[in-house]
Amino acid sequence: MSKITYVLEGLGCANCAAKIESAVKAVEGVEEAYVDFSKSKLVYAFDETRQQQLSMDAIVKIVHTYEPDVIVKTPEAAVSEETTSSEGRERLRLLSGLIFFAAAILLKGLPESVTLGLLLFTYLLSGYPVIIKAIKHLVNRQWFDENFLMFIATIGAIGIGEYPEAVAVMLFYEIGEYFQDLAVGKSRHAIEALMDIRPEIAHLVANGETVDKSPEFIAVGDIIRVKPGERVPLDGTIQKGETSVDTSALTGESKPVFLTRGEAILSGSVVITGVVEIAVTKRYEDSTVTKILELVEDATAQKSPTENFITKFARYYTPIVVLLAAIIIIIPPFILGFDQFSTWLYRGLIFLVISCPCALVISIPLGFFSGIGNASGNGILIKGSNYLEALNTIDTVVFDKTGTLTYGKLAVAAITPENDLEANALLSIAKRIEAHSNHPIAKAILSAGETAHPQFNSSEMGFVDLSERYEELSGMGIKATLDGKTYLAGTEKLLKTHQIDFTPLVSPANTVVYIAADGLYLGSITLEDHIKDEARAVIEILKKAHKKTVMLTGDQIAVASAVANALHLDDYHAELMPADKYKIVNQLIEKGHQVAFVGDGINDAPVLAGATLGLSMGDLGSDAAIEASDIVIMKDQLTSILDAFDIAAQTKKIVTQNIIFAIGIKVAIMALGVFGLSSMWMAIFADVGVALLAVLNAMRVLRFKPKHLTFAS
Numbered sequence: 001m002s003k004i005t006y007v008l009e010g011l012g013c014a015n016c017a018a019k020i021e022s023a024v025k026a027v028e029g030v031e032e033a034y035v036d037f038s039k040s041k042l043v044y045a046f047d048e049t050r051q052q053q054l055s056m057d058a059i060v061k062i063v064h065t066y067e068p069d070v071i072v073k074t075p076e077a078a079v080s081e082e083t084t085s086s087e088g089r090e091r092l093r094l095l096s097g098l099i100f101f102a103a104a105i106l107l108k109g110l111p112e113s114v115t116l117g118l119l120l121f122t123y124l125l126s127g128y129p130v131i132i133k134a135i136k137h138l139v140n141r142q143w144f145d146e147n148f149l150m151f152i153a154t155i156g157a158i159g160i161g162e163y164p165e166a167v168a169v170m171l172f173y174e175i176g177e178y179f180q181d182l183a184v185g186k187s188r189h190a191i192e193a194l195m196d197i198r199p200e201i202a203h204l205v206a207n208g209e210t211v212d213k214s215p216e217f218i219a220v221g222d223i224i225r226v227k228p229g230e231r232v233p234l235d236g237t238i239q240k241g242e243t244s245v246d247t248s249a250l251t252g253e254s255k256p257v258f259l260t261r262g263e264a265i266l267s268g269s270v271v272i273t274g275v276v277e278i279a280v281t282k283r284y285e286d287s288t289v290t291k292i293l294e295l296v297e298d299a300t301a302q303k304s305p306t307e308n309f310i311t312k313f314a315r316y317y318t319p320i321v322v323l324l325a326a327i328i329i330i331i332p333p334f335i336l337g338f339d340q341f342s343t344w345l346y347r348g349l350i351f352l353v354i355s356c357p358c359a360l361v362i363s364i365p366l367g368f369f370s371g372i373g374n375a376s377g378n379g380i381l382i383k384g385s386n387y388l389e390a391l392n393t394i395d396t397v398v399f400d401k402t403g404t405l406t407y408g409k410l411a412v413a414a415i416t417p418e419n420d421l422e423a424n425a426l427l428s429i430a431k432r433i434e435a436h437s438n439h440p441i442a443k444a445i446l447s448a449g450e451t452a453h454p455q456f457n458s459s460e461m462g463f464v465d466l467s468e469r470y471e472e473l474s475g476m477g478i479k480a481t482l483d484g485k486t487y488l489a490g491t492e493k494l495l496k497t498h499q500i501d502f503t504p505l506v507s508p509a510n511t512v513v514y515i516a517a518d519g520l521y522l523g524s525i526t527l528e529d530h531i532k533d534e535a536r537a538v539i540e541i542l543k544k545a546h547k548k549t550v551m552l553t554g555d556q557i558a559v560a561s562a563v564a565n566a567l568h569l570d571d572y573h574a575e576l577m578p579a580d581k582y583k584i585v586n587q588l589i590e591k592g593h594q595v596a597f598v599g600d601g602i603n604d605a606p607v608l609a610g611a612t613l614g615l616s617m618g619d620l621g622s623d624a625a626i627e628a629s630d631i632v633i634m635k636d637q638l639t640s641i642l643d644a645f646d647i648a649a650q651t652k653k654i655v656t657q658n659i660i661f662a663i664g665i666k667v668a669i670m671a672l673g674v675f676g677l678s679s680m681w682m683a684i685f686a687d688v689g690v691a692l693l694a695v696l697n698a699m700r701v702l703r704f705k706p707k708h709l710t711f712a713s
Helices: 014-025 056-066 084-106 112-139 146-159 163-194 288-301 305-336 338-353 358-377 385-393 401-405 423-434 440-447 492-497 535-544 557-567 578-590 605-610 623-628 639-674 680-698 707-711
Strands: 002-009 030-036 041-046 071-073 202-206 209-213 223-226 236-240 243-246 257-259 276-280 380-382 396-400 411-417 470-473 477-482 485-490 511-517 520-528 548-552 571-573 595-599 613-617 631-633
Touching: 002 056, 014 030, 014 041, 014 056, 014 305, 014 358, 056 071, 084 112, 084 163, 112 146, 112 163, 146 163, 146 338, 163 358, 163 680, 305 338, 305 358, 305 385, 305 639, 338 639, 338 680, 358 380, 358 385, 358 639, 358 680, 380 639, 385 613, 385 639, 396 401, 396 578, 401 548, 401 557, 411 423, 411 440, 423 440, 423 477, 423 485, 423 511, 423 520, 440 511, 440 520, 485 492, 492 511, 535 548, 535 557, 535 639, 548 557, 548 578, 557 571, 571 578, 578 595, 578 605, 595 605, 605 613, 613 639, 631 639, 639 680
Parallel strands: 396 548, 396 595, 548 571, 595 613, 613 631
Antiparallel strands: 002 041, 002 071, 030 041, 202 209, 202 223, 223 276, 236 276, 243 257, 380 631, 411 520, 470 477, 477 485, 485 511, 511 520
């Protein structure tokens, strides 16, 4: 399935954006489509085996049916241009309209014809964009378009002699639209600035010289140079130099990270000190910064239930309000007499003025996208508004143990050999068995004698040849053939399954790897891990928020029990296979719980996918983590889970405020209008005034600071 993107330059009507989206979705062969109003972008996907992509002419035709003045461009052609001159002309037009309107109202001694002329001139000056759009929409039979309805309402007011109100409605409608566009534009720029982490230049080192190139044209293996203050353009490994880097754009963590030769450095980081040369390990399209930006940009496609409700609501709201307006204009005069026609026409026109649901159609998606932008600024990548909203429904948080509740950085604490074997010999055997595994236990054993415990120095050894038998037994350990012997390294369960005679160690707080060869028990290696410093505080806060806490692990029961008791978890399950974890989470969901599973995103893909929400955390920039989960936490801190809940709650609060405020004001003014207690001035506030206030309120999400950031170390 291929995706095509177009930029809709000049898109100012959120309701029209929703109609464009529906029209593109209705085209045969289009798999999915969405219009991102906050970024003026149309994205649609099609199956290449079934159809060719829609031509730009076809897209233009659809767009111009609803928004005749919008310019459709490809992303490459849509180079940002300053619009200060057009904004200046718009301000001058509206300011002139205000001056002429004030003159017509305040200058009492003018002849009636002059006053009327000033009012009509002001109407045309302030309203000609609306009038032109209304005529175009009339030709396209868009009866429920905002511009067409505004035009009908003001013409109706002029028809019954309400000249000042007709002009005021048109003038203040346009002023409101102007300020609304400014507010939306400001929010767009704020979100773009928040995610402005894409480097534009890479300094390629070639033949002793540096050449500036676009990162897209840098190949894997090339050497690039990054100077202090510059952003790293591509993922790589430091080959020369050392530096402190600011990873806050990726993780939200303000504390610099020191990196030296041989260590990985991620695109999007900012070099603070020292010049470094980096060997590129990933192409630009596969780099961390590109994946992060794609995730955040694509998040708009996954709409929340609230957004979907508002889209459906908007589809029916305008026709219903217009129908009510027609009933108010026609029915009462039949009953009460046609001498009151102008009175009821005026009341019906009030309904037409507030018949557009723009306050909701703009502010609700903007609120959710601001929440996603805020989260990304705090190192939390949320793949869609639906996942952001779902965070508010979670009542059970299930944790993986290793690397999530504990640091996952195991270290060899003790070696217990048996059958006349020395400690170094047992460690050497274990290293050969674990050489090809990426599991944290394997990494700890392989690092022993290097950085962990120097007393266990091992001699050079030949690692297992993959041409020999090598098998990872999920949840239990490794079975490998070395030099003609069959070795086992893993849990107590692994050795008992193979009927090995041995006495398990009593080590409730540690992980033990048991080793055997050809049925003979060789000994054990004890590894220790530590609970994360912030884990207790995080669990306590979650429990105070009435969320059940559960731990799942493949580790031994004794180890799991020690961790669960230390953290006061509600429940735990140990010695689990990945399929067992999935089964337990599924059982919780079947009992009616909304479950968030927090894991490393590498070994827990099935359960991450099966939970209500899958949150992955751990290695920064892990491809597996990004692919497997709904929410990616880009720093290895449990407090980010609390931040995610905080941001989701604030987003929901503001979205709910906007829904209640917008619908409440509109319904109140419509009700007052029926009894003759509201005016068209009030109606225009209910339309553009409420929309402007709702947009400004939605922007508050961007400035929200999660209160639990203070727990971060």
